[in-house]
Amino acid sequence: MAKQAVYKYFAFMMLVISMMVSVFIFMGLFGGNSDPAHANASAMMVYALPILLFIEIILLAYWLIRKRWHWAAIPGVVLVFSLRYIGTIFQPGLHILGNYASQHSILVATYNVERFKHETSGFRAEDILSEMKRQEVDVLCVQEYSDVSGNKRNSDSYREVFSYMAKGRDDKVVFSRYPIKRSGTIEFSNTNNSAMWADIAIDGKTVRFVNVHLQTTGINRTKRNVFKMQQKGLDISEWAIFKKLFDNYTKGMVERAGQARQVAGEVEKSKHPVILCGDFNDVPYSYTYNTMLGDLTDGFRECGKGFMSTMRGRNPARIDYIFHDDRLRGETYYTTDISYSDHYPVFMRIGLDI
Numbered sequence: 001m002a003k004q005a006v007y008k009y010f011a012f013m014m015l016v017i018s019m020m021v022s023v024f025i026f027m028g029l030f031g032g033n034s035d036p037a038h039a040n041a042s043a044m045m046v047y048a049l050p051i052l053l054f055i056e057i058i059l060l061a062y063w064l065i066r067k068r069w070h071w072a073a074i075p076g077v078v079l080v081f082s083l084r085y086i087g088t089i090f091q092p093g094l095h096i097l098g099n100y101a102s103q104h105s106i107l108v109a110t111y112n113v114e115r116f117k118h119e120t121s122g123f124r125a126e127d128i129l130s131e132m133k134r135q136e137v138d139v140l141c142v143q144e145y146s147d148v149s150g151n152k153r154n155s156d157s158y159r160e161v162f163s164y165m166a167k168g169r170d171d172k173v174v175f176s177r178y179p180i181k182r183s184g185t186i187e188f189s190n191t192n193n194s195a196m197w198a199d200i201a202i203d204g205k206t207v208r209f210v211n212v213h214l215q216t217t218g219i220n221r222t223k224r225n226v227f228k229m230q231q232k233g234l235d236i237s238e239w240a241i242f243k244k245l246f247d248n249y250t251k252g253m254v255e256r257a258g259q260a261r262q263v264a265g266e267v268e269k270s271k272h273p274v275i276l277c278g279d280f281n282d283v284p285y286s287y288t289y290n291t292m293l294g295d296l297t298d299g300f301r302e303c304g305k306g307f308m309s310t311m312r313g314r315n316p317a318r319i320d321y322i323f324h325d326d327r328l329r330g331e332t333y334y335t336t337d338i339s340y341s342d343h344y345p346v347f348m349r350i351g352l353d354i
Contacts, residue, residue, distance in 0.1 A: 015071060018059050022078045025052045029085060032285040036253045043253065046286045050089070053082055088284030088298065089318055093305035102351030104203055105331060106138040106178075110277035110322055111345035112213070115146040115171070122149035126157060128340050133161055135336070135347060139200060140175040141211035143279045144341075168196025172211050172278075178202045186266055188259050191215060195263050199272060202352060207328075208270045212263055212278035214288065215255040217248070256282055260291040267294065275350065277322040279343065284318055296323040299348045302330040310335060310344050322348040329353070 028045040036043040056075045063072035109132060116124045132140055140162060147153050155173075159165055162175035166183035170192060174180070179201045186195035195212035260280075267274050276296060282288035284298075299322040300308050309316035320343055324330065329351040335344040 011066075011068075014059070014062060018063075018071065018074050021052055021055050021059065022074055025049065025056060025078050025082060028052060029082060029285070032287050032290045034287060036250065036257050036287055040250055040253075043287055044250070047283060049082075049085060049285065053079070053086070056082075085285050087301050088289075090307050091300065091304045095303050102329065102331065102353050104353065105349050105351045106202060107136055107347060107349050108139050108141070108209075108275060108277065108322060109135065109137045109345055109347045110141045110143075110211070110279075110320055112143040112279040112320065112341060112343040113145060114341040114343065115144050116149065116154070116340070118146070120150040122152055122154065122157075124340050125149055125154040128338075128345075129158055129161060131336065131338055131345070137347070138177050139209060139275075141209060141277050142173045142175070143211070143213040144171045145173045146171070164200075166196070166198040168211065169194045172196045172213060174198040174200075174209055174211055176200050181206065186210075186212075186263060188215075188255075188262065191255065193259065195259075195266075195278070197266065197270075205352060206272045207352070208272040208274045210263065210267060210274060210276045210278075212259075212276070212280065212292075214259050214279065214281045215252045216281050217252050252281070253286075253288075256280070256288045257291065260288040264291050264294050267296070273325050273327040275322065275324045275328070277320075277346070279320050281319055289321075292321075293323060296325050297330065298323055299330045299333045299350075302333065303348075304333040308335070310346055312339065312342050312344060320344070320346050322346055324348075324350055 024045060027042050028049040031039075031042040031045045034042045056078055060072055060075035060079065063075065111128070113128060116128075119125070147155050155165060158175050162177055164176040164178065164180040166174045166180045168183075168185045169187065172194060174183070174196065176198070181199045181201050183196065183198040186197065188194050193213050193215050195210060197208055197210045199206050199208050263276070267276060274296070276292065280288055280292060300318070308318050310320035311317045322333070331349040331351055333346075333348045335346055337344065
């Protein structure tokens with residue numbers, strides 16, 4: 001009798017957990033439509049989606065093993081509704097070009113080079129350039145760029161490969177093998193972050209490239225400040241550290257939301273086909289991601305393969321993107337495992353049969 005009671009209690013608790021996880025997942029799936037300035041909690045739930053979905057898969061397996069088909073339907077239905085989100089971080093590689101063959105295509109790359117780690121020898125910048133040459137990149141959008149390495153300018157070397165260069169404010173630059181007709185800067189208020197655009201003439205067609213670097217999360221800066229204070233012998237509670245991290249992250253989330261709306265507005269104004277790329281500092285399905293995406297196509301969802309992370313280290317995340325409008329067509333989308341920055345470069349071959 002007692003054994004039966006324990007079993008019923010355990011089954012009831014598993015059902016409660018299933019219901020709660022399902023509710024949180026739906027909050028996360030729709031949280032990306034909520035402006036973080038007004039709906040902070042639901043907007044934050046997006047960041048928990050990978051963990052919540054992993055738990056949901058375990059719950060589905062549990063109910064299937066127990067042959068409780070009606071309860072298995074709960075996580076099953078939720079996972080079906082989550083397929084679009086799952087497609088932003090994993091693609092099985094089943095996309096097929098079929099008979100489509102672009103008469104002309106270009107290889108686009110975006111890379112946050114982390115100011116070449118402030119190296120003075122120039123070797124890191126040269127190694128990155130060698131990788132871009134090896135990949136045969138046509139247009140390179142760079143964030144956290146630094147032109148000075150010791151007594152030489154990196155742009156001198158890069159322009160031996162990319163004949164044309166447009167510079168935005170501070171650390172944004174676009175290198176191109178094709179002529180750059182016009183360029184401009186998209187300024188964000190109260191920050192060093194910004195975006196830029198460049199109209200590039202490619203075989204008689206003009207394509208607008210938008211290169212962005214949105215507000216950082218503030219996590220690394222907070223960790224560095226905490227480390228410095230601890231080095232000075234100051235005692236800082238874990239709660240104080242967590243609160244500071246949370247406050248900085250939510251502040252950055254609100255700032256990125258405003259910057260994303262500003263960039264999306266500029267994209268809508270363009271008379272030319274747009275390729276939008278850069279370091280968004282935010283994950284798929286977030287408000288920033290959804291706002292920037294708008295009517296554009298996420299290149300990874302279109303022609304990527306496998307799991308996609310653009311951050312190196314112990315906390316993988318996809319925060320660097322290449323989007324394009326529907327007048328263009330993606331053919332391949334990938335990263336390469338090079339260790340010159342805390343980011344991986346993202347590459348995409350795009351057909352230009354406009």
